Amino acid sequence: MLLLDIKNLTIELETADGRVRAVDRVSLSLREGETRGLVGESGSGKSLIAKAIVGVLNQRWRVTADRFHWLGQDLLRLSPEQRRQVIGRDIAMIYQEPSRSLDPTAIIGEQLEEAIPNHLLTGPWWRRHSYRQKKAIGLLHKVGVRDHQRVMQSYPYQLSEGICQKVMIAMAIAKNPKLLIADEPTTALESTTQAQLFRLLASFNQLKGMAVLLISHELESVARYTQKLSVLYCGQLVEAGETSQLLQSPLHPYTDALIKSVPEFQPDLAAKTPLYALPGSIPTLQHVPIGCRLGPRCPNARKECVKTPxxxxxxNHYFSCHFPLTTKGST
Structure with missing residues (x-):
């Protein structure tokens, strides 16, 4: 069953110098029980897309799309109250920097209990408080937190980033969402904690059939835990498809460059050999190139690239390139 169906999503920012297009006609879909990775350099628009889905962008951002459906409902046509009800019931999001996303004035126990919907609590109303506490403790155990008494009585600043991230995941799964959006869930965490959190997200997908949209700039980690992959560059979708197919035969030069920049994907690379890297850097939104935004950095760029592909x-392999790597006319 198709959960999320987005076609030609455009996100623009109103500035003093005019309107800036941060996300340019991006299409994205997610089916029930699917895990999809969304990768790209910092500043490519990954977090903006996630925030547009849950509707938390402020009034300066203008969001338009040919289609923006959740379970067949057009989210852009719903009133703010109706959209909050749909998102609050079916979609949860884990934000970057969990210690900043948690309320610094409330202990973890209060915040976690507040995240548990009333309809998931059974029994007489006068026992709801104890049920809510037991449910909160169970959620902490589920995400791998064993010392629940200390964590429940602590403020966010008293806990490590890893524990705060697990608390955020516990709050996100408290309502049994159909879709969990994880926006850079392992930023600034040590490698062992990163692997533990990725395995945790994968287990929710496998055991509960929860769809997961995993957003990260770390291609290696995302590729290991996702079935499908979408690659963004500077607000444009450059390639999408099955994760294994993209890694084996990328069609877009940017995807190819990402793969070549990861040592784990280059087993034949000799020791101390420099990794492949595209020249230049990602442009600012105020100075994006016309047409294909990778053009100035692309080794295959030609005059046709001034038109948006x-x-x-x-x-099942999608790409946006005038000169894809494995077809006639590539270099």
């Missing part, structure tokens, strides 16, 4: 399809 359309999203093309080869079976």
């Amino acid at each position: 359309t999203l093309e399809r080869q079976q």
Whole structure:
């Protein structure tokens, strides 16, 4: 069953110098029980897309799309109250920097209990408080927190980033969402904690059938735990498809460059050999190139690239490039 269906999503920011297009006609879909990765450099628009889905962008941002459906409902046509009800019931999001996302004036126990919906509590009303406490403790155990008494009585600043991240995950799964959006869930965490959190998200997908949209700039980690992958560059979708297919035969030069920049994907690379890197850096939103935004950095760029490429399809493999790598006309 198709949960999320977005076609040609555009997100623009009103500035003193005019309107800036941060996300340019991006399409994205998610089915029930699917895990999809959304990867790209910092500043490519990944977090903006996530925030647009849950509707937390402020009034300066203008969000438009040809289609923006959740379970067949057009979210952009719903009133703010109706949209909050839909999002609050079906979608949860884990934000970057969990210690900043948690309320610094309330202990963890209060915040976690507040995240548990009333309809999930059974029994007489006068026992709801104890049920809510037991449910909160169970959620902490589920995400791997054993010392629940200390954590429940602590403020966010008294806990490590890893524990705060687990608390955020516990709050996100408290309502049994159909879709969990994890926005850079392992930023600034040590490698062992990163692997533990990725395994945790994968287990929710496998055991509960929860769809997961995993957003990260770390291609290696995302590729290991996702079934499908979407690659963004500077607000444009450059390639999407099955994760294994993208890693084996990328069609877009940017995807190819990402793969070549990860040592784990280059087993034949000799020791101390420099990793491949595209020249230059990602442009600012005020000075994005016309047409294909990778153009100034692309090794295959030609004069045709001043026109924005359309999203093309080869079976279940999508790409936006005038000169894809493995077709006639590539270099």
